[in-house]
Amino acid sequence: MRVALDLMGGDDAPSAVVDAALLVADTQPDVEIILVGPVDVAERLLAGRGTPGRLRLAAASEVVGMDEDGARAVRAKKDATVRVVHRLVRDGEADAAVSTGPTGATLAAAVLDLGRTARRPALAVVVPTAAGPVVLLDAGATVEGSVEQLVEHAVLGAAYAAALGLEDPRVGLLNVGHEPGKGDPLRREAFAALSAAPLRFVGNVEGHDVVRGGKADVVVTDGFTGNVLLKGLEAGLQRAGADLPVSAVLLGVDGVCVVGHGAASAVDIAACVGVAARAVQQRLLDRLAAALEGQQPAVAAP
Amino acid sequence: MTGEQVLDVIRAAVVTVLEVQPGTVGRATRFVEDLRADSLAIVEIVEIVEEELARRVGPGFRIDDEDLEDLVTVGDALDYALARL
Numbered sequence: 001m002r003v004a005l006d007l008m009g010g011d012d013a014p015s016a017v018v019d020a021a022l023l024v025a026d027t028q029p030d031v032e033i034i035l036v037g038p039v040d041v042a043e044r045l046l047a048g049r050g051t052p053g054r055l056r057l058a059a060a061s062e063v064v065g066m067d068e069d070g071a072r073a074v075r076a077k078k079d080a081t082v083r084v085v086h087r088l089v090r091d092g093e094a095d096a097a098v099s100t101g102p103t104g105a106t107l108a109a110a111v112l113d114l115g116r117t118a119r120r121p122a123l124a125v126v127v128p129t130a131a132g133p134v135v136l137l138d139a140g141a142t143v144e145g146s147v148e149q150l151v152e153h154a155v156l157g158a159a160y161a162a163a164l165g166l167e168d169p170r171v172g173l174l175n176v177g178h179e180p181g182k183g184d185p186l187r188r189e190a191f192a193a194l195s196a197a198p199l200r201f202v203g204n205v206e207g208h209d210v211v212r213g214g215k216a217d218v219v220v221t222d223g224f225t226g227n228v229l230l231k232g233l234e235a236g237l238q239r240a241g242a243d244l245p246v247s248a249v250l251l252g253v254d255g256v257c258v259v260g261h262g263a264a265s266a267v268d269i270a271a272c273v274g275v276a277a278r279a280v281q282q283r284l285l286d287r288l289a290a291a292l293e294g295q296q297p298a299v300a301a302p
Numbered sequence: 303m304t305g306e307q308v309l310d311v312i313r314a315a316v317v318t319v320l321e322v323q324p325g326t327v328g329r330a331t332r333f334v335e336d337l338r339a340d341s342l343a344i345v346e347i348v349e350i351v352e353e354e355l356a357r358r359v360g361p362g363f364r365i366d367d368e369d370l371e372d373l374v375t376v377g378d379a380l381d382y383a384l385a386r387l
Contacts, residue, residue, distance in 0.1 A: 071342040075349070076367055108342050112349065119321055144338060 001030050001280055003273050004085040004094035007037025008063040009101030011263050017100070018045040020269035025052040027270065031277050034094055036060050037081045058093075060084035063101075066262070070104025074112060082106050086113035089255040096276035100260030100269055107141050110253045117289065118252030122153040122223070123259060124160050125230060125248045129213025135161045135169075136210055138223040139230045139248055145222025150190040151197050152292070156251040157218040158199055159291035163282040172205035172216030174225060179204070186222070194220075198294055211236070247272040249279060251288060256280050303359060308383050311358075312376055315350035319343050329377035344370065351383070359387055 005021060007014045014037060021033045032054045035042050039059050046055075062077040064070065074083060082101050086109045088094035099106045107121060122138035137157045142149065154171050161169035173190055175183040180191055182204055194201045202216050207229055209215040221229070234244050246268040250257040256279045260272040313327045320337050333339045339347070348365050355363045363386060365373075373379045 069341055071340075071345040072367060072370075075345045104342075108345065111342060111346065143340065 001277050002032045002034055002094045002096075003276050004034045004036050004058070004088040004097045005269070005273065006081045006085050006097075006099035006101055007035050007042055007060075008081045009099040009106075009262075010260065010269070012265070013100065014041055015045060016264070016266045017269055018042065019266035020273070021055055022046075022049060022052070023266055023270040024273050025055050028274060028277065029054075031273060032056070033273070034058050034088060036084045036088070037063075058084060058088060064105040066102050068102070068105070070102055070106075071108040074105050074108040080105070080109070082109045083113055086110050086255065086257065089257070090114055095280045096256035096258065098258045098260060098269070098272045098276050100262060100264045100272065102262070103140060103259055106257070106259050107250065110250055110255070110257045114253045114255040114257065116252060117254050117285075118152050118156060118292065120149050120152075121250050121252035122156060123226075123248040124157055124251050125245045126164065127210055127213075127233065127245055128243065129211065131213030132217070133164065133166070134210055134213050134216065135164070135166075135218045136226060136230065137218070137220060137251065138226045140223045140227035141250065141252075142223040143227075144224070145186055145190075147186065147189045147193050150186075150220055150222065151193050153251075154194055154197065154199055154201070154218065154220040155291050155294075156288055157220055159287045160249065160251060160284065161218050163279070163284050163287050166217045168200055169217035170202045170215070171199045171218045171220060172202050172209065174210070174219050174221035174229070175204035175206065177204060178206065207232075247275045249275065249284075254285070256284060303355075303387060305380060305384055308355070308387070309376070309380050311354045312347075312351055312379050312383070315347045315354070316376070318350060319346045327376060329375065329380060331376045332374055333376070333379075334374075351379070355383065355387065363387065 036058045060081040062080040064073045064080050085097040089097050120142040123141040124137040125139045127134045158169045175187050205215045246261045248259045258272050258276040316327050
Protein backbone atom coordinates (compact mmCIF):
# COMPACT_ATOMS: atom_id res chain seq x y z
CA MET A 1 0.00 0.00 0.00
CA ARG A 2 1.69 3.17 -1.19
CA VAL A 3 0.42 6.52 0.05
CA ALA A 4 1.73 9.76 -1.47
CA LEU A 5 1.89 12.37 1.29
CA ASP A 6 2.16 16.11 0.63
CA LEU A 7 5.23 17.28 2.57
CA MET A 8 4.29 20.95 2.43
CA GLY A 9 0.59 20.83 3.31
CA GLY A 10 -0.82 22.21 6.57
CA ASP A 11 -0.06 24.82 9.18
CA ASP A 12 2.79 22.84 10.75
CA ALA A 13 4.33 21.51 7.56
CA PRO A 14 6.85 20.27 6.76
CA SER A 15 7.93 19.14 10.25
CA ALA A 16 4.54 17.72 11.28
CA VAL A 17 4.31 15.84 7.99
CA VAL A 18 7.74 14.29 8.46
CA ASP A 19 6.80 13.34 12.04
CA ALA A 20 3.60 11.80 10.66
CA ALA A 21 5.53 9.83 8.04
CA LEU A 22 7.81 8.37 10.71
CA LEU A 23 4.79 7.63 12.91
CA VAL A 24 3.14 5.76 10.05
CA ALA A 25 6.34 3.78 9.52
CA ASP A 26 6.18 2.74 13.19
CA THR A 27 2.48 2.01 13.44
CA GLN A 28 1.09 1.09 10.01
CA PRO A 29 3.20 -1.80 8.74
CA ASP A 30 1.20 -2.25 5.52
CA VAL A 31 1.81 1.32 4.37
CA GLU A 32 4.75 2.68 2.39
CA ILE A 33 4.92 6.47 2.52
CA ILE A 34 6.05 8.49 -0.48
CA LEU A 35 6.91 11.89 0.90
CA VAL A 36 6.35 14.45 -1.86
CA GLY A 37 8.11 17.80 -1.74
CA PRO A 38 11.51 19.49 -1.95
CA VAL A 39 13.93 16.62 -1.36
CA ASP A 40 16.46 18.79 0.47
CA VAL A 41 13.81 19.87 2.97
CA ALA A 42 12.73 16.29 3.60
CA GLU A 43 16.32 15.06 3.94
CA ARG A 44 17.17 17.82 6.41
CA LEU A 45 14.19 16.95 8.61
CA LEU A 46 14.83 13.22 8.38
CA ALA A 47 18.56 13.48 9.07
CA GLY A 48 19.62 11.36 12.03
CA ARG A 49 16.15 9.95 12.60
CA GLY A 50 16.74 6.50 11.18
CA THR A 51 14.73 6.74 7.97
CA PRO A 52 12.80 3.46 7.71
CA GLY A 53 12.74 1.36 4.55
CA ARG A 54 9.05 1.95 4.00
CA LEU A 55 9.56 5.65 3.43
CA ARG A 56 10.85 7.19 0.25
CA LEU A 57 10.98 10.64 -1.27
CA ALA A 58 9.54 12.05 -4.50
CA ALA A 59 10.58 15.49 -5.71
CA ALA A 60 8.16 18.41 -6.11
CA SER A 61 9.51 21.93 -6.19
CA GLU A 62 6.48 24.20 -5.83
CA VAL A 63 3.97 24.89 -3.06
CA VAL A 64 0.45 26.32 -3.23
CA GLY A 65 -0.11 28.90 -0.51
CA MET A 66 -3.21 29.27 1.65
CA ASP A 67 -3.98 32.70 0.19
CA GLU A 68 -3.92 31.61 -3.46
CA ASP A 69 -6.92 30.74 -5.63
CA GLY A 70 -6.69 26.96 -5.61
CA ALA A 71 -7.65 26.27 -9.21
CA ARG A 72 -5.54 29.06 -10.72
CA ALA A 73 -2.54 28.23 -8.54
CA VAL A 74 -2.68 24.55 -9.35
CA ARG A 75 -2.87 25.34 -13.07
CA ALA A 76 0.13 27.63 -12.84
CA LYS A 77 2.22 25.36 -10.60
CA LYS A 78 2.51 22.09 -12.42
CA ASP A 79 5.22 20.88 -10.03
CA ALA A 80 3.34 21.77 -6.85
CA THR A 81 3.41 19.11 -4.13
CA VAL A 82 -0.37 18.83 -4.25
CA ARG A 83 -0.24 18.08 -7.97
CA VAL A 84 2.57 15.56 -7.75
CA VAL A 85 0.81 13.48 -5.06
CA HIS A 86 -2.16 13.08 -7.39
CA ARG A 87 -0.05 12.45 -10.48
CA LEU A 88 1.68 9.60 -8.62
CA VAL A 89 -1.77 8.06 -8.10
CA ARG A 90 -2.75 8.69 -11.70
CA ASP A 91 0.45 7.07 -12.95
CA GLY A 92 0.05 4.01 -10.73
CA GLU A 93 3.05 4.82 -8.55
CA ALA A 94 0.88 5.38 -5.46
CA ASP A 95 -2.43 3.93 -4.33
CA ALA A 96 -3.72 7.03 -2.57
CA ALA A 97 -2.92 10.71 -2.05
CA VAL A 98 -3.04 12.60 1.23
CA SER A 99 -2.67 16.35 1.61
CA THR A 100 -3.32 18.77 4.43
CA GLY A 101 -2.77 21.74 2.14
CA PRO A 102 -5.44 24.23 1.03
CA THR A 103 -8.66 22.36 0.29
CA GLY A 104 -9.40 24.30 -2.91
CA ALA A 105 -5.98 23.47 -4.32
CA THR A 106 -6.26 19.82 -3.35
CA LEU A 107 -9.68 19.60 -4.96
CA ALA A 108 -8.43 21.27 -8.13
CA ALA A 109 -5.35 19.06 -8.35
CA ALA A 110 -7.43 15.93 -7.82
CA VAL A 111 -9.89 16.94 -10.53
CA LEU A 112 -7.24 18.02 -13.04
CA ASP A 113 -4.81 15.16 -12.46
CA LEU A 114 -7.12 12.25 -11.62
CA GLY A 115 -10.25 13.30 -13.49
CA ARG A 116 -13.84 13.38 -12.30
CA THR A 117 -16.05 10.32 -11.99
CA ALA A 118 -19.04 12.31 -10.75
CA ARG A 119 -20.61 15.55 -11.96
CA ARG A 120 -19.05 17.35 -9.05
CA PRO A 121 -16.80 15.88 -6.36
CA ALA A 122 -17.87 15.94 -2.72
CA LEU A 123 -15.90 16.00 0.50
CA ALA A 124 -17.17 13.34 2.87
CA VAL A 125 -16.44 13.77 6.57
CA VAL A 126 -17.14 11.13 9.18
CA VAL A 127 -18.65 12.83 12.24
CA PRO A 128 -18.39 10.76 15.41
CA THR A 129 -21.63 10.77 17.45
CA ALA A 130 -22.89 8.89 20.47
CA ALA A 131 -25.19 6.92 18.15
CA GLY A 132 -22.40 5.99 15.74
CA PRO A 133 -20.61 7.66 12.86
CA VAL A 134 -22.45 9.96 10.47
CA VAL A 135 -21.07 10.61 6.99
CA LEU A 136 -21.63 14.27 6.13
CA LEU A 137 -21.23 15.38 2.52
CA ASP A 138 -20.59 17.67 0.76
CA ALA A 139 -18.46 19.39 3.39
CA GLY A 140 -17.21 22.06 1.01
CA ALA A 141 -15.95 20.77 -2.34
CA THR A 142 -18.73 22.25 -4.47
CA VAL A 143 -20.36 25.36 -3.10
CA GLU A 144 -23.46 25.46 -5.27
CA GLY A 145 -25.92 22.59 -5.22
CA SER A 146 -28.37 21.11 -7.69
CA VAL A 147 -30.92 18.32 -7.39
CA GLU A 148 -28.89 15.98 -9.59
CA GLN A 149 -25.77 16.71 -7.61
CA LEU A 150 -27.46 16.06 -4.26
CA VAL A 151 -28.77 12.71 -5.50
CA GLU A 152 -25.37 11.77 -6.89
CA HIS A 153 -23.66 12.76 -3.65
CA ALA A 154 -26.22 10.77 -1.67
CA VAL A 155 -25.36 7.69 -3.75
CA LEU A 156 -21.63 8.28 -3.24
CA GLY A 157 -22.12 8.87 0.48
CA ALA A 158 -24.12 5.67 0.90
CA ALA A 159 -21.43 3.68 -0.90
CA TYR A 160 -18.75 5.25 1.28
CA ALA A 161 -20.74 4.50 4.45
CA ALA A 162 -21.07 0.90 3.30
CA ALA A 163 -17.31 0.74 2.76
CA LEU A 164 -16.95 1.87 6.38
CA GLY A 165 -19.07 -1.10 7.47
CA LEU A 166 -22.48 0.57 7.83
CA GLU A 167 -25.01 -1.94 6.55
CA ASP A 168 -27.75 -0.55 4.28
CA PRO A 169 -27.04 3.04 5.35
CA ARG A 170 -29.90 5.44 6.01
CA VAL A 171 -29.63 8.63 3.96
CA GLY A 172 -31.02 11.96 5.16
CA LEU A 173 -31.28 15.34 3.47
CA LEU A 174 -30.08 18.25 5.60
CA ASN A 175 -32.93 20.73 5.92
CA VAL A 176 -34.57 23.20 8.25
CA GLY A 177 -37.25 20.79 9.45
CA HIS A 178 -38.13 17.12 9.30
CA GLU A 179 -41.44 17.35 7.46
CA PRO A 180 -41.60 16.90 3.68
CA GLY A 181 -42.17 20.24 2.00
CA LYS A 182 -39.69 22.06 4.25
CA GLY A 183 -36.87 24.15 2.91
CA ASP A 184 -36.04 26.07 -0.23
CA PRO A 185 -36.96 24.91 -3.76
CA LEU A 186 -33.69 22.97 -4.07
CA ARG A 187 -34.39 20.98 -0.89
CA ARG A 188 -38.03 20.35 -1.84
CA GLU A 189 -37.09 19.08 -5.29
CA ALA A 190 -34.21 17.06 -3.89
CA PHE A 191 -36.57 15.43 -1.38
CA ALA A 192 -38.71 14.12 -4.22
CA ALA A 193 -35.71 12.97 -6.24
CA LEU A 194 -34.08 11.22 -3.29
CA SER A 195 -37.35 9.48 -2.48
CA ALA A 196 -37.28 7.97 -5.97
CA ALA A 197 -33.57 7.08 -5.93
CA PRO A 198 -32.28 3.56 -5.15
CA LEU A 199 -31.37 4.59 -1.61
CA ARG A 200 -32.68 4.01 1.90
CA PHE A 201 -33.85 7.61 2.11
CA VAL A 202 -35.21 8.49 5.54
CA GLY A 203 -36.27 12.06 4.71
CA ASN A 204 -35.17 15.39 6.07
CA VAL A 205 -32.79 15.73 8.98
CA GLU A 206 -31.65 18.82 10.85
CA GLY A 207 -28.26 20.05 11.98
CA HIS A 208 -28.62 18.57 15.44
CA ASP A 209 -29.21 15.15 13.88
CA VAL A 210 -25.67 15.34 12.50
CA VAL A 211 -24.33 16.13 15.97
CA ARG A 212 -26.43 13.61 17.88
CA GLY A 213 -26.65 10.89 15.24
CA GLY A 214 -29.29 8.19 15.24
CA LYS A 215 -31.52 9.53 12.45
CA ALA A 216 -29.33 8.92 9.42
CA ASP A 217 -25.97 7.33 8.66
CA VAL A 218 -25.39 9.64 5.69
CA VAL A 219 -26.41 13.29 5.59
CA VAL A 220 -26.29 14.97 2.21
CA THR A 221 -26.28 18.70 1.55
CA ASP A 222 -24.65 21.27 -0.73
CA GLY A 223 -21.03 22.19 -0.11
CA PHE A 224 -21.83 25.66 1.19
CA THR A 225 -24.23 24.52 3.89
CA GLY A 226 -22.14 21.45 4.67
CA ASN A 227 -19.04 23.53 5.27
CA VAL A 228 -20.91 26.01 7.47
CA LEU A 229 -22.28 23.12 9.54
CA LEU A 230 -18.91 21.41 9.78
CA LYS A 231 -17.09 24.54 10.95
CA GLY A 232 -19.74 25.15 13.62
CA LEU A 233 -19.56 21.54 14.67
CA GLU A 234 -15.77 21.70 14.92
CA ALA A 235 -15.95 24.74 17.18
CA GLY A 236 -18.48 22.97 19.42
CA LEU A 237 -16.39 19.82 19.64
CA GLN A 238 -13.29 21.86 20.37
CA ARG A 239 -15.08 23.66 23.20
CA ALA A 240 -16.20 20.35 24.63
CA GLY A 241 -12.66 19.00 24.44
CA ALA A 242 -13.70 16.28 22.02
CA ASP A 243 -11.75 14.99 19.03
CA LEU A 244 -12.34 16.85 15.77
CA PRO A 245 -12.84 15.18 12.41
CA VAL A 246 -9.40 15.67 10.87
CA SER A 247 -9.88 14.11 7.46
CA ALA A 248 -12.28 14.18 4.55
CA VAL A 249 -12.35 11.76 1.65
CA LEU A 250 -12.86 13.32 -1.76
CA LEU A 251 -15.53 11.31 -3.54
CA GLY A 252 -16.12 11.63 -7.28
CA VAL A 253 -12.54 11.67 -8.58
CA ASP A 254 -10.71 8.77 -10.18
CA GLY A 255 -8.39 7.97 -7.29
CA VAL A 256 -8.31 7.80 -3.53
CA CYS A 257 -7.73 11.29 -2.17
CA VAL A 258 -7.83 12.26 1.49
CA VAL A 259 -7.84 15.90 2.54
CA GLY A 260 -6.57 16.64 6.02
CA HIS A 261 -7.45 19.59 8.23
CA GLY A 262 -5.00 22.46 7.83
CA ALA A 263 -4.35 22.44 11.58
CA ALA A 264 -3.67 18.71 11.63
CA SER A 265 -0.97 17.46 13.99
CA ALA A 266 1.44 14.67 13.12
CA VAL A 267 -0.92 12.20 14.81
CA ASP A 268 -3.83 13.58 12.78
CA ILE A 269 -1.89 13.35 9.52
CA ALA A 270 -0.95 9.75 10.31
CA ALA A 271 -4.67 9.13 10.89
CA CYS A 272 -5.40 10.62 7.45
CA VAL A 273 -2.95 8.11 5.97
CA GLY A 274 -4.84 5.37 7.81
CA VAL A 275 -8.13 6.59 6.31
CA ALA A 276 -6.58 6.52 2.84
CA ALA A 277 -5.14 3.04 3.36
CA ARG A 278 -8.50 1.71 4.54
CA ALA A 279 -10.25 3.25 1.53
CA VAL A 280 -7.86 1.40 -0.77
CA GLN A 281 -8.24 -1.85 1.16
CA GLN A 282 -12.04 -1.59 1.00
CA ARG A 283 -11.86 -0.97 -2.77
CA LEU A 284 -13.67 2.30 -2.30
CA LEU A 285 -13.31 3.39 -5.93
CA ASP A 286 -14.90 0.18 -7.22
CA ARG A 287 -17.76 0.57 -4.75
CA LEU A 288 -18.34 4.18 -5.78
CA ALA A 289 -18.25 3.31 -9.47
CA ALA A 290 -20.70 0.46 -8.99
CA ALA A 291 -23.00 2.66 -6.94
CA LEU A 292 -22.98 5.38 -9.60
CA GLU A 293 -23.82 2.83 -12.24
CA GLY A 294 -26.67 1.64 -10.04
CA GLN A 295 -25.46 -1.91 -10.42
CA GLN A 296 -24.83 -2.72 -6.82
CA PRO A 297 -26.67 -1.91 -3.62
CA ALA A 298 -24.64 -0.48 -0.74
CA VAL A 299 -23.23 -3.64 0.83
CA ALA A 300 -21.31 -3.17 4.03
CA ALA A 301 -17.65 -4.08 4.14
CA PRO A 302 -16.75 -6.94 6.49
CA MET B 303 -9.41 26.05 -38.16
CA THR B 304 -12.53 28.06 -38.87
CA GLY B 305 -14.28 30.12 -36.23
CA GLU B 306 -17.12 27.63 -36.18
CA GLN B 307 -14.72 24.74 -35.55
CA VAL B 308 -13.04 26.56 -32.67
CA LEU B 309 -16.46 27.45 -31.27
CA ASP B 310 -17.35 23.76 -31.39
CA VAL B 311 -14.21 22.92 -29.38
CA ILE B 312 -15.07 25.51 -26.74
CA ARG B 313 -18.71 24.47 -26.66
CA ALA B 314 -17.77 20.80 -26.28
CA ALA B 315 -15.48 21.62 -23.34
CA VAL B 316 -18.22 23.65 -21.67
CA VAL B 317 -20.75 20.85 -22.18
CA THR B 318 -18.32 18.26 -20.77
CA VAL B 319 -17.40 20.21 -17.67
CA LEU B 320 -20.68 21.91 -16.81
CA GLU B 321 -23.07 19.29 -18.21
CA VAL B 322 -25.26 21.80 -20.02
CA GLN B 323 -27.07 21.33 -23.30
CA PRO B 324 -24.95 22.33 -26.34
CA GLY B 325 -27.77 24.53 -27.60
CA THR B 326 -27.49 26.74 -24.52
CA VAL B 327 -23.87 27.68 -25.31
CA GLY B 328 -23.49 30.52 -27.81
CA ARG B 329 -21.11 33.40 -28.39
CA ALA B 330 -22.94 35.66 -25.95
CA THR B 331 -23.08 33.09 -23.16
CA ARG B 332 -21.25 34.27 -20.05
CA PHE B 333 -19.16 31.67 -18.21
CA VAL B 334 -19.85 32.87 -14.69
CA GLU B 335 -23.20 34.64 -14.82
CA ASP B 336 -25.03 32.34 -17.26
CA LEU B 337 -23.25 29.01 -16.82
CA ARG B 338 -22.38 29.46 -13.13
CA ALA B 339 -18.85 28.23 -13.75
CA ASP B 340 -16.58 28.48 -10.70
CA SER B 341 -12.82 28.95 -10.96
CA LEU B 342 -12.16 25.20 -11.05
CA ALA B 343 -14.68 24.69 -13.85
CA ILE B 344 -13.08 27.51 -15.82
CA VAL B 345 -9.63 25.98 -15.41
CA GLU B 346 -10.98 22.59 -16.48
CA ILE B 347 -12.54 24.16 -19.59
CA VAL B 348 -9.33 26.03 -20.38
CA GLU B 349 -7.20 22.89 -20.08
CA ILE B 350 -9.56 20.88 -22.29
CA VAL B 351 -9.62 23.62 -24.94
CA GLU B 352 -5.83 23.98 -24.86
CA GLU B 353 -5.35 20.25 -25.21
CA GLU B 354 -7.85 19.90 -28.04
CA LEU B 355 -6.53 22.88 -30.00
CA ALA B 356 -2.96 21.69 -29.50
CA ARG B 357 -4.00 18.28 -30.82
CA ARG B 358 -5.53 19.84 -33.94
CA VAL B 359 -3.13 22.62 -34.79
CA GLY B 360 0.04 21.58 -33.00
CA PRO B 361 1.59 22.27 -29.61
CA GLY B 362 2.11 25.75 -28.32
CA PHE B 363 -1.40 27.07 -28.00
CA ARG B 364 -1.92 28.33 -24.48
CA ILE B 365 -4.34 30.67 -22.76
CA ASP B 366 -2.34 32.94 -20.48
CA ASP B 367 -3.57 32.92 -16.91
CA GLU B 368 -3.51 36.71 -16.72
CA ASP B 369 -5.88 36.88 -19.70
CA LEU B 370 -8.52 34.65 -18.13
CA GLU B 371 -10.20 37.57 -16.35
CA ASP B 372 -10.96 39.16 -19.71
CA LEU B 373 -12.65 36.10 -21.15
CA VAL B 374 -16.15 36.78 -19.89
CA THR B 375 -18.17 35.21 -22.68
CA VAL B 376 -17.76 32.24 -25.00
CA GLY B 377 -17.31 34.79 -27.78
CA ASP B 378 -14.42 36.39 -25.89
CA ALA B 379 -12.74 33.01 -25.63
CA LEU B 380 -13.39 32.33 -29.31
CA ASP B 381 -11.90 35.66 -30.45
CA TYR B 382 -8.91 35.11 -28.14
CA ALA B 383 -8.25 31.65 -29.54
CA LEU B 384 -8.64 32.73 -33.18
CA ALA B 385 -6.18 35.57 -32.67
CA ARG B 386 -3.57 33.16 -31.36
CA LEU B 387 -4.00 30.22 -33.71
